[in-house]
Amino acid sequence: MTHSKLLIGCRVPAACLAPLDAWVAHAERQIEQIRRRVLWGESIPHHEKVFSVFEPHTEWINKGKAGVPVELGLRVAIVEDQYRFILHHQVMENTTDDQVAIDLIEGTRARFPVLHSISMDKGFHSQANQAHLAEVVPMPALPKKGKCNQAEAAHQQQAEFIRLRHRHSAVESAINALEAHGLDRCPDHGVDGFKRYVALAVLGRNLHRLGAILLERDAEAEARRRQRAA
Structure with a gap:
């Protein structure tokens, strides 16, 4: 029995990826704050903290x-x-x-x-x-x-x-x-x-x-x- 493989390439519209930008920004901010707090021993100011990524107004x-x-x-x-x-x-x-x-x-x-x-x-x-x-x-x-x-x-x-x-x-x-x-x-x-x-x-x-x-x-x-x- 032989097997064949088919690879199809497609381009995802930029509009579909745009909602991910906000999550990328959240991740980058969280990584930066962890670096400052854990590695640099810095105290994060209260106004920079985000208590909910789903409801940022929290x-x-x-x-x-x-x-x-x-x-x-x-x-x-x-x-x-x-x-x-x-x-x-x-x-x-x-x-x-x-x-x-x-x-x-x-x-x-x-x-x-x-x-x-x-x-x-x-x-x-x-x-x-x-x-x-x-x-x-x-x-x-x-x-x-x-x-x-x-x-x-x-x-x-x-x-x-x-x-x-x-x-x-x-x-x-x-x-x-x-x-x-x-x-x-x-x-x-x-x-x-x-x-x-x-x-x-x-x-x-x-x-x-x-x-x-x-x-x-x-x-x-x-x-x-x-x-x-x-």
């Missing part, structure tokens, strides 16, 4: 909490009203709480011009943010990071400030609800997909909250009906 988030000190993803800031509806949100790309505070409030004011009070975590504190929020509402509840002077301590001990801080804890339930209903992990790809998924999650949370209010209202109406019938 950031290293220091949570500072026991059990979960670090997470990978993107921060999301939300604004909730007294009825526990989310009025505004912002995906934070390469920014911190204190850098986004004014944009977050102004974005809320663009939709809801009248704000009676504002309460924010101390992570949003800066002198500029304190001054800006004082122009928006009479009593901005924004605790200062670090040690307070006498005037700042007196400000934070006022009854209205304390009342607003106590109400602020309600926003934690919205954050937990978003995470519990799927926002702890995003199945969409790309930063645009992430933002779209967050927006849909916020919409779902508001619909869930609206449904809870309607069910509570129906339950109260039914209770009154039974009381009248009795």
Whole structure:
């Protein structure tokens, strides 16, 4: 029995190879960083690190909490009203709480011009943010990071400030609800997909909250009906 071999040459279009360029760049960057870190003993600056080759927008988030000190993803800031509806949100790309505070409030004011009070975590504190929020509402509840002077301590001990801080804890339930209903992990790809998924999650949370209010209202109406019938 004899065997014959046939060799056919073909040219792969450049357009088909173009998507590989990004992966080649990732590989070259990783090789270079390994060389710098292992062979040269260099510490790689944080801004040069890539935490996901599939989702390059992924950031290293220091949570500072026991059990979960670090997470990978993107921060999301939300604004909730007294009825526990989310009025505004912002995906934070390469920014911190204190850098986004004014944009977050102004974005809320663009939709809801009248704000009676504002309460924010101390992570949003800066002198500029304190001054800006004082122009928006009479009593901005924004605790200062670090040690307070006498005037700042007196400000934070006022009854209205304390009342607003106590109400602020309600926003934690919205954050937990978003995470519990799927926002702890995003199945969409790309930063645009992430933002779209967050927006849909916020919409779902508001619909869930609206449904809870309607069910509570129906339950109260039914209770009154039974009381009248009795």
